[in-house]
Amino acid sequence: METLLYNIGDMLSGKFDSPKIKADSLVIDEDRIVSIGKEPSQSPHLSIDCKGMTVAPGLVDTHVHPTIGDFGTKQQSVGYLERMVHGAVTHAVSAGEVHVPGRVGADSALAIALAAYYSYKNYGPLGIKVHGGALLLEQDTEINHIDQAFEGGVRIIGEVGIGSLKDPKRAGELSTYARDLGMVVHMHCGATSDRGAGGEKHPYFSADDVLTVRPSIASHANSFVSLSDEDVDLVCDHKEGPPFIEVVQAGGVRSMLRVVERLMDRGGLDRLLVGTDTPTGYGVTSLGIIKTLGDICSMTGLSPEVGWAIASGNAARAFNLEGHKIIEGAPADLVVIDASLGSPQRSAMDALAAGEFIGVALVITDGKIRVNGSQCTLRSRRVASINKI
Numbered sequence: 001m002e003t004l005l006y007n008i009g010d011m012l013s014g015k016f017d018s019p020k021i022k023a024d025s026l027v028i029d030e031d032r033i034v035s036i037g038k039e040p041s042q043s044p045h046l047s048i049d050c051k052g053m054t055v056a057p058g059l060v061d062t063h064v065h066p067t068i069g070d071f072g073t074k075q076q077s078v079g080y081l082e083r084m085v086h087g088a089v090t091h092a093v094s095a096g097e098v099h100v101p102g103r104v105g106a107d108s109a110l111a112i113a114l115a116a117y118y119s120y121k122n123y124g125p126l127g128i129k130v131h132g133g134a135l136l137l138e139q140d141t142e143i144n145h146i147d148q149a150f151e152g153g154v155r156i157i158g159e160v161g162i163g164s165l166k167d168p169k170r171a172g173e174l175s176t177y178a179r180d181l182g183m184v185v186h187m188h189c190g191a192t193s194d195r196g197a198g199g200e201k202h203p204y205f206s207a208d209d210v211l212t213v214r215p216s217i218a219s220h221a222n223s224f225v226s227l228s229d230e231d232v233d234l235v236c237d238h239k240e241g242p243p244f245i246e247v248v249q250a251g252g253v254r255s256m257l258r259v260v261e262r263l264m265d266r267g268g269l270d271r272l273l274v275g276t277d278t279p280t281g282y283g284v285t286s287l288g289i290i291k292t293l294g295d296i297c298s299m300t301g302l303s304p305e306v307g308w309a310i311a312s313g314n315a316a317r318a319f320n321l322e323g324h325k326i327i328e329g330a331p332a333d334l335v336v337i338d339a340s341l342g343s344p345q346r347s348a349m350d351a352l353a354a355g356e357f358i359g360v361a362l363v364i365t366d367g368k369i370r371v372n373g374s375q376c377t378l379r380s381r382r383v384a385s386i387n388k389i
């Protein structure tokens with residue numbers, strides 16, 4: 001049961017160092033990409049004429065706050081995960097199930113992380129993969145809570161600083177333990193977002209705190225209230241700074257550009273991650289990753305192909321996720337994108353470079369067409385022609 005995509009204009013690899021592929025077709029068999037630029041081995045049951053549009057790996061949102069199912073308590077919203085797929089996102093990574101009510105300490109934080117991990121492991125509307133279950137660190141969190149989370153399958157520590165543990169030194173001990181186990185540790189940067197106990201005692205997480213905690217990711221360096229300019233520079237430049245630095249849609253634009261330009265100057269763009277930090281008080285942002293990429297590319301001159309690789313393959317590397325690259329054998333989680341109808345731009349990449357919203361024509365997850373004409377973007381300039389044989 002092969003599917004052929006042909007007449008592809010730009011094909012993006014999701015690879016940071018070689019972001020474009022010189023080929024105009026690819027073949028999917030069941031849920032995998034089986035060949036690129038070759039004829040199908042048998043008559044395909046579905047052929048998709050891409051009409052010169054761009055084919056790219058689905059995007060990864062590295063900073064989502066899920067609760068349970070497709071419901072977000074913070075915005076009282078239903079269906080935000082499904083809408084993210086309409087915005088070309090095929091993988092959402094939890095930075096902590098912070099909006100699940102009833103988290104009062106380490107035991108409940110552990111239970112919530114395990115429940116989210118197991119639930120989202122088997123649930124993703126329109127085929128979105130949700131890496132749920134990010135253990136939040138509380139004042140009474142002990143090593144055994146991390147061990148139990150790890151044994152249960154949880155591989156993420158949610159943003160250090162949004163649980164009740166505010167002491168960077170103690171958080172650093174737990175972060176180091178978790179990272180040694182192979183877990184990925186997010187750390188909240190900037191002003192605290194926790195209205196619970198302890199927030200007033202530690203209202204701002206600085207570059208010094210990041211260097212003390214030693215997380216995997218300095219999360220939202222451009223938070224609601226960003227790191228200061230000096231702290232942005234220190235996190236980016238310090239030789240013991242975190243392996244990844246994240247910018248988000250729900251944050252300051254000026255500090256986001258400072259992070260990106262700083263990393264560009266120093267040849268460190270492979271440390272950059274792009275998330276939305278939603279659903280939060282900021283809202284639900286179905287097009288948050290696309291918008292952030294357009295902002296970055298149009299205002300820093302970053303090549304949109306490299307930008308797309310940062311938000312797909314590079315993000316997958318940060319969390320050890322399978323796929324998000326166009327290579328033979330990878331999961332077939334793909335998007336077909338274009339400039340929007342009415343745009344003066346000729347392609348999706350030209351549109352991103354101009355800071356425009358792109359049109360999402362098709363989203364394919366697990367080898368199946370889940371979105372044919374996004375309900376969230378404008379219509380794409382061209383429309384794919386789908387033929388069943």
Ligand SMILES: [Zn+2]
Nearest residue numbers: 063095159277
């Ligand atoms: Zn967050």
